[in-house]
Amino acid sequence: MIYQEAQLLVRDLIAAMPVDDLLLQRAGVSERLFTSLSAKAGEVGVMLDGAGLKDIMFPGALKQIFAQVVEARKGSLASLERARGETATLRHLANAAKLLDGNPSLVTLKTLEAMGTGRHTIVLGVPQAVLPLQRDVVPSPSEANPPHPPDSE
Numbered sequence: 001m002i003y004q005e006a007q008l009l010v011r012d013l014i015a016a017m018p019v020d021d022l023l024l025q026r027a028g029v030s031e032r033l034f035t036s037l038s039a040k041a042g043e044v045g046v047m048l049d050g051a052g053l054k055d056i057m058f059p060g061a062l063k064q065i066f067a068q069v070v071e072a073r074k075g076s077l078a079s080l081e082r083a084r085g086e087t088a089t090l091r092h093l094a095n096a097a098k099l100l101d102g103n104p105s106l107v108t109l110k111t112l113e114a115m116g117t118g119r120h121t122i123v124l125g126v127p128q129a130v131l132p133l134q135r136d137v138v139p140s141p142s143e144a145n146p147p148h149p150p151d152s153e
Contacts, residue, residue: 001044002044013033030053034051
């Protein structure tokens with residue numbers, strides 16, 4: 001009778017808890033099991049020294065579901081960490097852009113620094129007012145009348 005009562009109590013305790021809590025709080029479940037079972041055992045004149053959960057075994061399909069849940073949690077944590085890193089990077093870039101925008105000498109220093117390493121391609125922008133994109137080109141006299149090759153007769 002005590003064995004059957006222990007099985008029923010264990011099933012009731014396990015069914016009332018989320019699996020994560022059950023795995024983390026196994027000692028607490030053992031204490032509740034011992035307390036509840038001691039009262040039942042006392043009714044039939046038996047004194048218990050202890051009761052506890054040693055192993056918790058789940059069916060194969062449930063193990064697969066747990067593995068999928070753990071994998072999904074890890075994936076979401078990785079995505080969250082990537083998003084945090086991207087946000088921090090963008091925040092730093094925005095701060096750098098504000099610094100460069102408000103300080104032309106800093107732009108010059110960064111350009112000179114980049115030119116000094118020799119590992120970067122530097123593209124300098126020239127305003128359109130200084131160098132128009134399209135202009136009329138007047139050919140030089142030598143280009144206007146190119147010399148003709150001698151006639152071979």
